[in-house]
Amino acid sequence: MPYKILKKVSLGNSGTLFEMDILAPLIAKKAYAGNFILMRINETGERIPLTIADYDRVKGVITLVIQVVGKSTLLLSHQNEGDEILDVVGPLGNKIHIEKYEHPIIIIGGGVGIAPCYPQAKELTQAGNKIISILGARTKDLIFWRERMADVSEKVIICTNDGSEGIEGFVTEPLRNIISKDKISLAIAIGPMIMMKNVAKLTSGIEELPRVKTFVSLNTIMIDGTGMCGGCRFPAKDGQIHFACVEGPDVDGHIVNFDILLNREKRFAEFEKKSYDIYKRECKNLKIG
Ligand SMILES: Cc1cc2nc3c(=O)[nH]c(=O)nc-3n(C[C@H](O)[C@H](O)[C@H](O)COP(=O)(O)OP(=O)(O)OC[C@H]3O[C@@H](n4cnc5c(N)ncnc54)[C@H](O)[C@@H]3O)c2cc1C
Ligand code: FES
Incomplete structure (x- = not known):
């Protein structure tokens, strides 16, 4: 249909x-x-x-x-x-776990990852939680849903790499600031793999910062989405293999071996570029887009 x-x-x-x-x-x-x-x-x-x-x-x-x-x-x-x-x-995939936490929750969205933060912030707010949202992108033109996120957050902090809006720099800077001062029950990070890796590192209990339970949403390559093809498999730090589609996509960020995953995600780059170039050429001939 x-x-x-x-x-x-x-x-x-x-x-x-x-x-x-x-x-x-x-x-x-x-x-x-x-x-x-x-x-x-x-x-x-x-x-x-x-x-x-x-x-x-x-x-x-x-x-x-x-x-x-x-x-x-x-x-x-x-x-x-x-x-x-x-x-x-x-x-x-699995719906996120919802409960009323003792302290606020920090939700960090990077680029298009801001969109999946919205339903999580909404359902966690409805359960009585206080949400602090940190939205980041390379530049202000890539930030969206500011009002929607404000509707479901107690506070929204914006960061841009080029300083065109909000704090100049990465989302990890305000995150470091908040967790060093205030009690936080949970962090949720959704965005580029490298951003999620750095958030998980910061909340893992390094440099005298407290350890904060952290979920990341794994945007690995997925084909069937039901645990059969293995395309989305990711290695945990203890060597175990997991499947993002059926165990996630939101998983404990502190168990993920991001270095191996970042390399695995490049495996089809050559084919992806070829396919994009051919389609762009066809678009030009047909005058689409
Ligand atoms: C659970 C999940 C949720 C996602 N949600 C969103 C979303 O809400 N909005 C959004 O814009 N993107 C989302 N993505 C990423 C999106 O699926 C990819 O950007 C898209 O598949 C790229 O296809 P393409 O042909 O345009 O690009 P390609 O040229 O094929 O690939 C570009 C890059 O996209 C990624 N990608 C390619 N194929 C897949 C695939 N089958 N599965 C996952 N990633 C792939 C790879 O990193 C690749 O290098 C999500 C991915 C996952 C796993
Ligand atoms: S997408 Fe095929 S096993 Fe997860």
């Missing part, structure tokens, strides 16, 4: 980020923070995982936020309101 695109809007000013509402009543009915979908745009399309950034059970709508990074996300950016996506499978 095809899935209709109800809304598509650009986010930020980079031209590479957009939000899409898709009519998917059965998925919306069962969606929770932490879940994702796998989508195949057309018959020849690859399967790409995307987080359910919001859901409306009454209208039967799921919201996705997409950053264009390669062929499939570029192809998706060329779809418009009224167009249909061939397959959408979900909700996949």
Whole structure:
């Protein structure tokens, strides 16, 4: 059954980020923070995982936020309101654990990772928690959902690498500041692998800072999303192998061996570039995008 695109809007000013509402009543009915979908745009399309950034059970709508990074996300950016996506499978992955914690929770979103922070902040706030959100990106044009995040946070701190908005520097700077002074029950980091690695390192109990339980959302390569292909496997520091799709995507950041994972994620780079270049050439000939 095809899935209709109800809304598509650009986010930020980079031209590479957009939000899409898709009519998917059965998925919306069962969606929770932490879940994702796998989508195949057309018959020849690859399967790409995307987080359910919001859901409306009454209208039967799921919201996705997409950053264009390669062929499939570029192809998706060329779809418009009224167009249909061939397959959408979900909700996949585990919903996050919700409880009322004693102290505030810090939620750190980097780049497109800000979107999956929103449902987590929303559901944790509804459970009575105090949320401090730290949103980071290379530059202000890549920051989005400031108001949405403010609605579900007690405080929002913005960081940009180039200082064009908020604090100049990485998200780890305000994080270090807060955990060195205040009691924090939990940290959640969603964004580029290198950001999650550095957050997990900072909260692991180094340099006289307290250890803070930390979840990271692993955006490893996923194909089936049900534990069968092994594409998403990641090594833990004790040598054990885990599967991000069925054990995560949110996992204990202190067990992940990020160095091995960062290398594994580059394994298809040559093919990804080739496929992107061919599609861009086809777009030029057909005048798409
Ligand atoms: C659980 C999960 C949730 C995600 N949520 C979002 C989201 O909400 N918004 C968003 O923009 N992106 C999200 N991603 C990443 C997104 O799936 C990739 O950016 C997308 O698959 C890239 O496809 P591409 O053809 O455009 O780029 P490609 O050129 O194929 O790849 C570019 C880079 O994207 C990553 N990638 C490629 N294929 C996959 C794949 N099958 N699975 C995972 N990563 C891949 C790799 O790091 C790769 O180097 C998520 C990934 C996971 C695992
Ligand atoms: S995506 Fe195939 S095992 Fe996880």
